[in-house]
Amino acid sequence: MCNGDCGNPLVPIPGKLIKIIEETPDVKTFHITTDQGKPFTPMPGQLGMLSIPDVGEGMFSITSQGQEHLEISIKRVGVLTDALHEAEPGQPVGIRGPYGNGFPIDKFKGRDILFIGGGIGLAPVRSLIGYCMENREDFGKIEILYGARSPEDLVFQEDLFQNWPKAKDTTVYVTVDKGNDEWKGNVGFVPAYLEQINPSPKITLLCGPPIMIKFVLQSLAKMGFQEDDIVTTLEMRMKCGIGKCGRCNIGSKFVCLDGPVFTLTEMKDLPPEY
Amino acid sequence: MSDTVNKMRELARDLLAKGEVKYVIGWEKGTLWFQSPPVFITSPDEVDRLVFDDFAINTLVTYLLEERGHEGKVAVFVKGCDSRGLVRLLQDKSVDRDRVYVIGLPCSGKKDPNQAMEMNAGDASQIPLAAKCQECTHPNPVISDVTIGDPVPEKPNQGRFGNVNELEAKTPDEKYEFWAQEYSKCLRCFACRNVCPACNCKECLFDSTRPRVLGKANTLSENQVYHLTRAFHVAGRCVECGECERVCPVGIPIMKINKKVIKDINDLFGPYEAGVDLETAPPLGQYKSEDPEEFM
């Protein structure tokens, strides 16, 4: 009953949800642990298969980790995520991983970084931001640009407004598509706000809904960013997580094994089917 | 035959050249001499691919479902059985009548390419008529904008339920055993559902995850759920074209149960043939005060 090197890689470890945080009306962050503590130690950008065995199993990016637990932020979109959102702390779950190639951290070391997230796309990005914060000296200036539909849909608000802005040499820009009476921050789409901020070309990590990615890529190109310096994550339906069941393929690459992290150069080599 | 084929090609060429239709659905020769699979002719210079030989057995009307949500007109060739399938689609409001140009082809019966394969036949004369054609009750198309070829003599409506009597003579245990043996062969490929003109739901129950009615496990019980549910879903609407049974790769006698259901409906609601006339609604799709209600 373990992962990777012994036993069947498709069999999960029994665990449970020990803490559930409501981020927005449809996003919750789950803390998962097992009898043996943290089930595995993922690198930033890696994924895990979380299941409620009698409901289903799904692949999620691991947004953060503690000494004894993993943190996964999940948006409510289907059968499994419905059940997870209805669950209470103590809910037994299955967990297996880590999967995926993770972020190419060495590429980011010693450089100024631009993080761009949209909606729930901030979840995978957060794992790398967290790593940078813990190893702050290894990385240069950090700019974080995040956008959501409305102030209620902003995730990780404690990080966005308290933790990250306090970090050394770190600037956080937050925008919403549509404000409300209390919102004092920027109102506007991420691509437009990005062009307003006008950062100089640097290594960029970008995650969000396909439509946002499309327009942000156009803006980054306009602003002279190098394709090899733009890193993003792709998503497909995944079932096995280990590159065998075939369905998450984009061309000859499997998102669960060769991805989900790709540079823009690598992405342009793939058939445009995602 | 070849005069018919020439006329088919001429008509197709004409329709495409004038831009009256986007494409013409017909048959062409396949890999082996006994295969005449469907073809989509999109330009006038391709019409010579069209054929109408002993093996032009596939129904073409189910492809009209792909036009849902799109625009433009399409031409389709129909034999007698196919035309009933078209009536089915029209009655179920899955296809717009004014988006189809129907070219009728009277048909005296086709031959099954699978039989040709199994018999390792050298030419068509060695192969009998396909099983579904032996029970044909409507060799002439019941709906068309134009017909090519002379009408074929109508067939008397007999022997329609021959197989059903054999089934009804079994005891319940024998019936269960018989169907358990057949359904355990099922691969759950869904060819029967996909070729059937009566299966025209935009989202099939068996594809839905909420609720999930059918798992993917290939067990006898799941297969039974699939087949028996489908038989009930098409009950009263099945046009007896027999395509489901013909496309089944493992030879499940799907029409046997469909005919049994049709016979029961005939007994309960009076003689009825689906897909023959656009005006008469299927018996299970309407309420009449004379409908039997022994349970009241």
Next chain:
Amino acid sequence: MKGILRTKIPQALDALSSGAQVLAPMKINGVSRFACWGQQGELVLGASNTLIPPKDAVFGQTEKMYKYQMGQEAVTIEEIPQDGPQLVVFGIRPCDVRSIQALDQVFLTKGFVDQIYKTKRDRSVLVALGCSQPQQTCFCSSMGINPLDADGADVMMWESGDTYSLEARTDKGKDLLAKLEPFLTDVNNSSPPSPKFSLEFSMEGVTEKLQKMFEHSIWDKWYRKCLGCGICTYVCPTCHCFDIQEKNIKDGQGYKFRCWDSCMFPEYSLMAGGHNPRDSKKPRIRNRFLHKLRYFPERYGMLLCTGCGRCLRECPVNMDITRFIREVREVTLDV
């Protein structure tokens, strides 16, 4: 060379069945597949090829993986063991042996080793039967396979008159022949006649060309007549896509299984939330052909089509991969 009289084959299979599970080409209820020798059915050794490919010996249509018991406090997960006796796949054709080699690449290489497949594969012995009379739909030779010699076989068998001659190729094969000692006689070392194919073509440059044809108009013509059923994927010896689902029994008890899935079905790539990257027949057909002829060779260095011909025979609308390949060869790309 050693051989067995055709009439002695049933006894030979009986002998092999002690301590092993023998899968031979059998016709049961009109369907031919590799089924357990000794149960009901008619042996159809030597009769062209089975409808259901022998991939189900090492990759079953439905395979139970683990049991779970949901509780208030915890869930218990128990792996279902996959061990069993030796699996002798008797009479497998060279095209199907090549398909097992392709499945080996998928399940045993690149990062993770699939334990269920490995357990079954480690205990399998392939006794291959060479073909001297291919069917009208066979084209293995065009896919680089020698119909008279399967390089992944443990034992190679050839038909010659009333005997089958046998040659062990591996240690497993030698052990198997030892078990057949009582039935073996000496036979002439005559090589079987060279098979003639009616379907023959070159595969040269096809993968390279397809690398440039993702947006080509050829796909607009090819997807239309497909019914979107799963026949091709289920009768294909190399298709290996699977789904994972749960079967709840009662009181929180159940098991997770994996089962064959088909990329032809719309929900294959449907994501929670509704986005479907391949939401119509055209991308699905394109994905299937490209997987066989381009993606798999790019990833594993071999074609995922073995020329067995089942798909173009069983497809109700004759989607013919050989015709597709010939059309690709005739395409001229703008440089």
